[in-house]
Every structure is written in structure tokens, then in C-alpha cells.
Amino acid sequence: MDRRSIIKNAGIAGVLAAGAAPAVHAQAAVRWRLASSFPKALDTIYGAAEVFAKKVKEMSGGKFEISTHAGGEITPPFGVVDAVKDGAVECAHTAPYYFFGKNEAFALGCAIPFGLNSRQMTAWMYEGNGLKLMREFYTKYNMISFPMGNTGAQMGGWYRKEIKSVKDLQGLKFRTGGFPGKVMEKIGVVPQNIPGGEIYTALEKGTIDAAEWVGPYDDQKLGFNKVAPYYYYPGWWEGGPQLDLYINQKAYDALSAENKAIVECAAAYAHTDMQAKYDARNPAALKQLVGSGTKLRPFPNDVMAAAFKAAEALYAELNDKNEDWKKIYADYSKFRADSNLWFRFTEAKFDGFMQNQKL
Numbered sequence: 614m615d616r617r618s619i620i621k622n623a624g625i626a627g628v629l630a631a632g633a634a635p636a637v638h639a640q641a642a643v644r645w646r647l648a649s650s651f652p653k654a655l656d657t658i659y660g661a662a663e664v665f666a667k668k669v670k671e672m673s674g675g676k677f678e679i680s681t682h683a684g685g686e687i688t689p690p691f692g693v694v695d696a697v698k699d700g701a702v703e704c705a706h707t708a709p710y711y712f713f714g715k716n717e718a719f720a721l722g723c724a725i726p727f728g729l730n731s732r733q734m735t736a737w738m739y740e741g742n743g744l745k746l747m748r749e750f751y752t753k754y755n756m757i758s759f760p761m762g763n764t765g766a767q768m769g770g771w772y773r774k775e776i777k778s779v780k781d782l783q784g785l786k787f788r789t790g791g792f793p794g795k796v797m798e799k800i801g802v803v804p805q806n807i808p809g810g811e812i813y814t815a816l817e818k819g820t821i822d823a824a825e826w827v828g829p830y831d832d833q834k835l836g837f838n839k840v841a842p843y844y845y846y847p848g849w850w851e852g853g854p855q856l857d858l859y860i861n862q863k864a865y866d867a868l869s870a871e872n873k874a875i876v877e878c879a880a881a882y883a884h885t886d887m888q889a890k891y892d893a894r895n896p897a898a899l900k901q902l903v904g905s906g907t908k909l910r911p912f913p914n915d916v917m918a919a920a921f922k923a924a925e926a927l928y929a930e931l932n933d934k935n936e937d938w939k940k941i942y943a944d945y946s947k948f949r950a951d952s953n954l955w956f957r958f959t960e961a962k963f964d965g966f967m968q969n970q971k972l
């Protein structure tokens with residue numbers, strides 16, 4: 614149909630529509646795949662990817678759709694960084710400290726023993742230099758990162774036998790998530806970096822002696838209480854582990870400005886939503902666990918002291934041999950010192966007082 618016949622056939626509304634160039638050049642439909650490192654059964658940690666994908670779809674009016682895939686579905690749980698780097702998938706959701714074997718600096722974007730808590734990690738990311746430094750580091754892997762969830766301080770895991778002193782950790786085959794194992798090794802533990810979906814079987818079969826995952830809500834779902842009665846606290850190796858959305862840089866660069874903004878907002882929404890879910894659901898799960906026979910125990914003081922000393926020694930060693938670690942850790946540790954000084958007067962004092970009240 615030529616321009617004259619459009620005018621003739623469509624009247625004034627048609628003329629305006631035909632003549633008006635769209636103000637924004639809308640991007641065609643986008644379809645992505647997200648590979649998660651987590652099992653589908655966990656609506657908290659795996660759920661964050663679904664929350665993110667749902668928000669992206671809603672905000673884009675259905676034009677940007679992301680299918681989410683549990684660990685092992687399209688890529689092994691710990692294969693997600695390679696998959697994003699090589700462009701086999703557009704994006705992934707994972708815990709960066711799993712990838713400490715590539716470079717220990719990954720852990721600084723997630724959690725290190727005696728590191729930042731959840732609030733502090735989010736502050737370092739968005740207001741400090743955290744996001745900037747981690748993104749600079751991730752350019753080596755062709756990817757860009759977005760904070761997408763935090764579990765808050767975790768529990769210290771499930772044990773068949775009581776841990777009365779650091780001696781009871783000698784030779785203990787213990788499942789932990791990646792980097793913290795480097796500190797645990799120094800105090801006698803034999804760390805096992807096993808994906809979330811495979812821990813129960815390893816613990817039940819006795820391939821490992823003990824295991825930690827996250828906290829009461831997830832741990833109850835995974836069934837660890839059925840095979841190990843002692844539940845220790847705190848998870849000194851993850852006071853506020855952050856999960857990340859990793860996006861292949863080329864896939865990200867190809868997005869319109871609108872879709873980039875949608876990704877940023879949806880990831881930030883999922884970030885807050887995950888912490889809220891854990892904080893709201895853990896208390897009831899802990900009560901149920903204790904009610905059904907789980908024995909809660911604090912780690913002995915000598916375990917905490919030995920672990921702290923081992924962590925400091927490891928960080929000094931890494932400063933000497935890993936330039937990426939050195940650069941990021943310098944900023945991270947300064948932020949931690951300043952933040953803990955401030956929190957000492959406010960959060961810590963307030964929380965400490967409240968914990969002593971009989972509410």
C-alpha cells in the first residue's frame with residue numbers, strides 16, 4: 614500500500630499513525646536462558662532466579678523472557694561461570710565463592726570467613742567500591758555481575774558427633790561451599806566442595822562426615838536433620854554471603870537501554886526478596902527442627918579463635934601471591950573495619966540488648 618492510499622483509506626488517525634516515527638526504537642523480543650547452581654526444591658535460593666525472570670517479563674510487557682534452569686539441567690552446578698564466559702548461556706545465578714579454584718578473588722564478591730555481614734555486603738556493593746571492583750575483575754571472564762540475593766549469616770552445619778574442641782575437627786570430611794574450605798584446611802578439616810543438590814546423598818551414604826548448606830529453612834527441606842543430630846552455629850565462614858547474577862558481556866551489550874535498566878531493577882528486587890524470605894522463614898523452621906530432636910550447639914571458643922587466626926594467615930598469604938585478591942581485599946577490609954566500628958555503636962549494641970530481653 615503506497616502513502617496516498619494509506620491516507621485515503623485510514624482517515625486522520627491512520628495518517629498520524631503512518632506519519633509518526635516511534636519515539637523509542639523498541640527492541641525486538643529477547644529470549645535468554647539462566648543457568649542456576651541451585652536445586653529447584655529451594656524456593657529461596659533457586660527461587661531468586663524465578664523472581665528475577667518474572668519481574669523482567671512483567672517490566673518488559675512480556676518482550677524479554679528468561680527461562681530458568683536448575684543446577685545440572687543445562688550445565689553442571691559449578692559449570693555456570695564457564696557457560697556464561699563462553700556464551701553457552703546468557704546468564705547464571707550462583708555463589709561466586711564456588712569458583713575460588715579459578716581465582717580466590719571470586720570469594721570477595723560472595724563471602725569470606727569473618728567477612729562482611731549481609732547489610733555490610735550490600736552497602737559495599739552499591740555505595741562502596743564493591744560492585745565496581747568485582748565488575749572490573751569479572752571482565753577477565755567476559756561477564757558483568759549484579760548482586761542477586763543474600764542469605765544472611767548462616768548456620769555452621771550438621772554433624773554426627775559433637776565438636777567439643779578444635780581436635781574434633783581433625784580429618785573431618787566436611788561439605789562447605791568453596792573458598793571457606795581454604796581456612797578450614799588450616800585447622801584440620803578436609804573440605805568438600807559439593808553442589809547443594811548432592812549434599813544429602815553424600816551425608817547419608819557417609820561419603821562425608823558433616824555438612825553445611827545455609828540455615829534452618831533450606832536445611833530442613835534438604836533433610837540433613839534426618840542423618841546428623843548436631844546443628845552448630847554460627848557459620849563463621851559466611852556472615853552474609855551474596856549470590857550473583859552473571860551475564861555474558863556480549864549478551865548484555867546487545868540489550869537496549871530499557872532492557873538493561875529492567876535487568877538492574879529486577880536483580881535488585883530479587884536481591885532484597887531473598888534476604889526477606891530467609892529472615893521470615895528461618896525462625897519457624899528452627900523451632901520445628903529443635904522440636905523434632907535437633908541438638909543446637911555453639912562452636913567452642915577454641916574453634917572460633919583458631920579459625921579466625923587461620924583466616925588472617927590465609928589473607929596475608931593471598932595478598933602476597935594474588936594481585937586481584939590484594940587489590941580488592943584492600944578495599945574490602947577497610948570497608949569492614951569502618952563498618953564494624955559504626956555497627957558497634959548501633960546494630961550490634963541494639964541487637965545485643967534485644968537478644969537479652971524475654972520477648
Ligand code: PYR
Nearest residue numbers: 708789790825826827
Ligand atoms: C553454600 O553453597 O554453602 C551456600 O551457602 C550457597
